[in-house]
Amino acid sequence: MDFKLDKAHQLQQELFRNFAEKEIKPLAKEMDEKEEYSQELLAKMQKYGFFGIPYSREYGGCGSDTLAYTLCMEEVSKVDASTGITISVHTSLCCSCLNNYGTEEQKQKYLRPLIDGSKIGCFGLTETNAGSDVQGAQTVAVKDGEDWLITGSKIFTTNSGFADTCIVFAITDRSVPTAKGLTAFIVDLKKTPGVTVSENIERMGIRAASNCIVSYDNVRVSADRVLGPVGKGFKIAMGALDCGRIGIAAQAVGIAQGALNEAIKYGKERKQFNKPINSFQNTQFKMAEMQTKIDSARLMTWRAALAEDEHEAFGPLAAMAKLLASDVANEVTRFAVQSMGGYGYCREYPVERAMRDAKITEIYEGTSEVMKMVISGSMKLK
Amino acid sequence: MKIVVCIKQVPDTAEVKLDPKTNTLIREGVPSIINHDDKAGLETALQLREQHGGTVTVVCMGPPQADVALREALAMGADEAYLISGREFGGSDTYATATIIGAALKKIGYDLVITGRQAIDGDTAQVGPQIAEQLKIPQVSYAEEIRVEGSYVIVKRQFEDQAHVLKVQMPCLVTALTELAEPRYMHAGGIVDAYQQTIKVLGFEDLKGLLNPEWIGINGSPTNVAKSFTKQAKGEGKILPGLSVDEAVAAIMETLIERHII
Numbered sequence: 075m076d077f078k079l080d081k082a083h084q085l086q087q088e089l090f091r092n093f094a095e096k097e098i099k100p101l102a103k104e105m106d107e108k109e110e111y112s113q114e115l116l117a118k119m120q121k122y123g124f125f126g127i128p129y130s131r132e133y134g135g136c137g138s139d140t141l142a143y144t145l146c147m148e149e150v151s152k153v154d155a156s157t158g159i160t161i162s163v164h165t166s167l168c169c170s171c172l173n174n175y176g177t178e179e180q181k182q183k184y185l186r187p188l189i190d191g192s193k194i195g196c197f198g199l200t201e202t203n204a205g206s207d208v209q210g211a212q213t214v215a216v217k218d219g220e221d222w223l224i225t226g227s228k229i230f231t232t233n234s235g236f237a238d239t240c241i242v243f244a245i246t247d248r249s250v251p252t253a254k255g256l257t258a259f260i261v262d263l264k265k266t267p268g269v270t271v272s273e274n275i276e277r278m279g280i281r282a283a284s285n286c287i288v289s290y291d292n293v294r295v296s297a298d299r300v301l302g303p304v305g306k307g308f309k310i311a312m313g314a315l316d317c318g319r320i321g322i323a324a325q326a327v328g329i330a331q332g333a334l335n336e337a338i339k340y341g342k343e344r345k346q347f348n349k350p351i352n353s354f355q356n357t358q359f360k361m362a363e364m365q366t367k368i369d370s371a372r373l374m375t376w377r378a379a380l381a382e383d384e385h386e387a388f389g390p391l392a393a394m395a396k397l398l399a400s401d402v403a404n405e406v407t408r409f410a411v412q413s414m415g416g417y418g419y420c421r422e423y424p425v426e427r428a429m430r431d432a433k434i435t436e437i438y439e440g441t442s443e444v445m446k447m448v449i450s451g452s453m454k455l456k
Numbered sequence: 457m458k459i460v461v462c463i464k465q466v467p468d469t470a471e472v473k474l475d476p477k478t479n480t481l482i483r484e485g486v487p488s489i490i491n492h493d494d495k496a497g498l499e500t501a502l503q504l505r506e507q508h509g510g511t512v513t514v515v516c517m518g519p520p521q522a523d524v525a526l527r528e529a530l531a532m533g534a535d536e537a538y539l540i541s542g543r544e545f546g547g548s549d550t551y552a553t554a555t556i557i558g559a560a561l562k563k564i565g566y567d568l569v570i571t572g573r574q575a576i577d578g579d580t581a582q583v584g585p586q587i588a589e590q591l592k593i594p595q596v597s598y599a600e601e602i603r604v605e606g607s608y609v610i611v612k613r614q615f616e617d618q619a620h621v622l623k624v625q626m627p628c629l630v631t632a633l634t635e636l637a638e639p640r641y642m643h644a645g646g647i648v649d650a651y652q653q654t655i656k657v658l659g660f661e662d663l664k665g666l667l668n669p670e671w672i673g674i675n676g677s678p679t680n681v682a683k684s685f686t687k688q689a690k691g692e693g694k695i696l697p698g699l700s701v702d703e704a705v706a707a708i709m710e711t712l713i714e715r716h717i718i
Contacts, residue, residue, distance in 0.1 A: 082651040085527060089642045123644035136645030146644070 077373065079145075086142050090149035093122065094157075102154035105282035106427055109274055111160060113236065116194070119157075124150075125164055126189030128383075129173055133181055134190030140317075140379040144324035148372070151328025152335070153424075155431035156282035158328060159438075162321035163232040164188065167439075168195030170317040171241045171258060171310055175302035184239055184260055193238040196263070198228035198288055199311050206444050208311065209252040213290065215244035215259065222246070222300070224259060224268075224293040230438070234271050235284030237263055241314075242290065243307045256307030260299040261290075268293035279430035318439040319392040320382060323375040326399035326435040330368045333410035333428040334361070340414050340423070357413060364406045371399035390452035397445040400435035407432040457510030457604065457626075459501040460564060461534070462557060462571040462587070463494040465518050465525040474684055490525050493572025497632030499639040500602050501570055502533050508604050511535045513564060517545065517557055523655060530650035531642035538564060542659035547674035550582040555676065557583070558590030559666035560658050568609060569629040573598055584631035594624045597631040 079087065101112050119125065127143040129135025136142070143165060151158035172185040187193040204210035213226025224244050234240065240261045247255035263269055272287040302310050338361060341352035351357050374395040381388035407429035411418035418425050436442045467486040475482050490498070501512045514529040516522050517540040526537040540560050548556060561569060569588070574581035581597070588595035600619070601612035611630055613620045624630075642650075660667070670676055696707055712718045 081524065081527070082647055085524065085531065085642070085647050085650075086644060089531075089644060089647065093641055122641050123646070127644055131645065131648075136643075137648045138645065142644070 077376075079141075083142055083145060086138070087145045087149065089122075090124075090146045091152075093119075093124075094149045094153045098150060098157050099153040102156075102282070102424065103421070103427070105154070105156060107281075107421075109276070109281045111156065111236070111282050111284055115157075116160070116236070119161070120191030120194075123191065124161055125191055125194070126169070127165065129169060129185070129189045133173075134186045136189075139383045140320060141376060141383060144320060144375055144379045147321050147324035148328035148331065148375075151325040152332030154282065155325060155329050155428070155434075156280045158321075158325035159232055159280050159283045159434075162318060162325060163197055164195045164237075166318040166321040167197035167314045168237075168239065168241050171197070171301060171314050172260070174313060175258070175306075175310055179298070180260065180301065188239060194233055194236060195239045195241070196231050196233040196237040197314065198231050198234075198240050198242040198261075200228060200230050201226070202229050206441055208256075208308065211243065211245055211252055211256065213242070213244045214248070215246050215257060215295070217246075218294070220297045222259065222295045222297070224261070224290045224295060227287060227289045229287050230275065230285055231271075231288045232283055232285050234263060234286045234288050235274060237284075239263070240288065241301060241310075242288075243311055244290075246304055246307075250305075253308040254305055256311070257304045258301040258307040258310045259295050260301050261293065261295060263288065266293055266295075277434075279427070279432070279434050281430075315439055316389040316392050317382065319396040319445075320375060320378045320388070322435055322439050323371065323378065323392065323395035323399040326396070326403035326432065327368060327372045327375055329428050329432050329435065330364075330371070330399070330403040330406035333407045333425050333432075334364050334368060336423065336425050336428075337361070337410040337413045337418075340417070344414075344417075351413070360409060360413065364409055367402045368406060371395070371402045374398050390449050393440070393445040393448035396435070396440070397442055397449065400432075400442060403432040403435050404429075457504070457508055457567045458513065458565060459504060459510060459568045459570065460513045460515055460561060460566040461494070461498045461501045461529070462569065462584070463498060463514055463516050463525055463529060464491045464572070464575045464577075465489070465516060465522040466491045466575050466577045476685075488521070488525065490528060491572050491575045491577075492634045493574060493632055493636075495572075495639040496634045496636040497570040497572055497630075498529055498532065498534065499637040500632060501568075502640070503637065504568075504602065504604055510567075513538065513566075515540065515557065515560060515564065517541070517553060517560075526655050527647070527650040528642055530653055531646035532640055533643070533646065537653070537655045538658055539655050540658045540663075542661075544660040544669065544673055547677065548672055549677035549679045550578075550580050550586060551678055552672045552676040554583050554586030554590050555671045556663070556667065558587050559663045561587065561591060562666055563658070563663060567626045568604075569593075569627070570602075571629065571631050573631045573633050581631070584629060588629035591627075591629070593627050593629055595629040595631070596622050596624055599630045599632050600635050602630055602632075602636065 123136045126135035127138050128140050131137035188195045215222040215224045240263050242259045242261045245255050246257040268291040270289040275285050344351050378388050378391040378395045381391050410425040411429050465488045468489040473482045505512050512534045513536050514534045515538045571584035596611040598614045599611045600614045603610045610623050
């Protein structure tokens with residue numbers, strides 16, 4: 075048992091931290107206000123390997139691991155949670171499906187450009203009437219000769235405003251429950267006729283991230299774009315979400331640590347009653363409490379990441395990490411705003427954005443309630 | 457073209473603390489970085505390789521912990537790395553350091569050697585030029601632009617109020633300014649590769665035939681630090697606002713007389 079990062083991971087952490095401070099932080103406020111992700115920044119991160127961290131060199135990835143990916147997620151999310159989700163959906167949701175279920179040919183054709191930094195991926199599962207209840211999905215794919223025709227609409231598809239490749243889940247067999255009738259397809263969002271991507275959905279937080287409704291109107295998909303066996307889509311989606319939750323947990327840890335760091339910095343300078351507010355014991359004790367909670371969430375996240383890297387069952391561990399970390403992110407950002415008073419509430423300081431951004435971590439890639447379903451389901455309670 | 461870049465690992469702080477007993481730098485607890493000028497030199501070397509082909513070798517003299525500086529250079533894209541390290545080398549001044557690095561470079565081989573202008577911890581700006589002297593090759597210091605044309609290097613050298621453009625035949629040595637190039641970041645995957653590569657360590661035994669033991673370490677160093685200390689910060693000045701010219705002159709004169717300056 076070793077709680078210390080090895081040298082390579084330490085150097086990666088340094089890279090992610092420096093990059094986030096110098097390249098992402100100066101843009102974060104403006105991107106949030108404009109509700110638009112900088113494509114130059116995206117290209118820069120692709121160039122330095124941020125979009126292929128846990129994937130093998132063989133397919134153009136970094137040859138690193140899930141732990142390194144959580145370090146990246148934490149560091150970028152410290153300064154901008156929108157960057158976190160942009161990397162996470164691409165890496166955990168889209169690429170993991172291709173990596174785990176793609177044929178050799180599909181990996182070469184679709185995974186390689188995604189992880190070598192040439193293309194961006196997204197993941198189309200959620201529908202207006204199928205959120206936590208994935209089984210309520212309405213999007214269908216019907217056979218037409220050798221091809222499939224997909225029709226339906228997916229909501230909250232992160233990255234879809236600029237993504238190239240989408241893993242779309244559609245019902246291919248209505249005669250069985252959705253869990254057995256769902257199939258995954260690889261769809262090229264930019265070039266395929268019948269695909270329509272809406273404007274960005276207006277949101278409370280992570281406003282710089284792209285998040286749209288993607289509609290499919292008789293979208294023709296060839297048989298070689300079916301990912302995994304027909305009818306195994308539900309399993310593929312759930313596996314991807316397990317991976318995704320580690321990324322979201324790391325994002326939540328980053329949001330929390332970033333906000334606490336800002337509050338600490340502010341509290342050293344801000345004087346009330348003739349003293350810096352950090353010299354009051356109440357502030358110190360609250361800071362201590364918050365840091366302890368963040369550290370516990372980080373360790374839970376690393377535990378889940380290491381379990382995935384060692385090919386152990388990590389689903390419930392990822393759910394626990396996300397449940398805890400998302401709660402901590404909300405508590406810490408609320409504290410950060412409170413400790414900075416009126417200034418914390420102002421847009422001039424980044425903690426109000428962090429507080430808005432934190433909320434989503436309790437909702438997406440499985441709500442906190444779904445996390446409790448996953449965890450309790452693994453506890454042999456019945 | 458074989459480009460060799462000499463880098464130094466330095467403490468990342470503007471406030472360097474000294475050990476009052478030994479008058480040397482206290483390195484514990486201070487994060488270490490690649491010296492800025494050296495990193496700009498490395499970036500230029502990588503760009504020259506992209507334009508003209510060849511290889512980039514990084515060389516660092518220092519304790520075993522300097523390993524991380526070399527890993528960083530590899531993760532930025534350098535091809536191979538050497539750590540010059542040994543107990544016999546400890547306490548070397550700039551002359552002895554250049555003697556050791558010069559010997560290592562003879563062993564490694566080079567067409568173009570790039571060093572930083574100076575290190576932020578010592579600020580001597582001597583090691584680069586001294587290496588060139590050791591190797592008996594031409595040198596250009598204070599480079600703010602480097603181009604390669606055939607077997608020549610064309611360097612724009614910064615002066616206080618002017619710049620010189622010099623054309624030098626390789627093999628030669630150039631010392632780089634921070635302004636020379638904005639260093640790239642490490643590649644996330646490059647870090648994984650960097651830790652799978654072997655860093656070759658050159659100790660005294662490896663350079664034995666090229667080094668006289670009397671030229672290195674404390675004994676081989678013609679200079680030694682007699683005393684070094686942190687300067688006392690000046691107190692805040694006194695500001696006298698709203699005075700007429702005559703009043704200001706009178707006030708200044710009064711202070712000068714009061715302090716027995718005039």
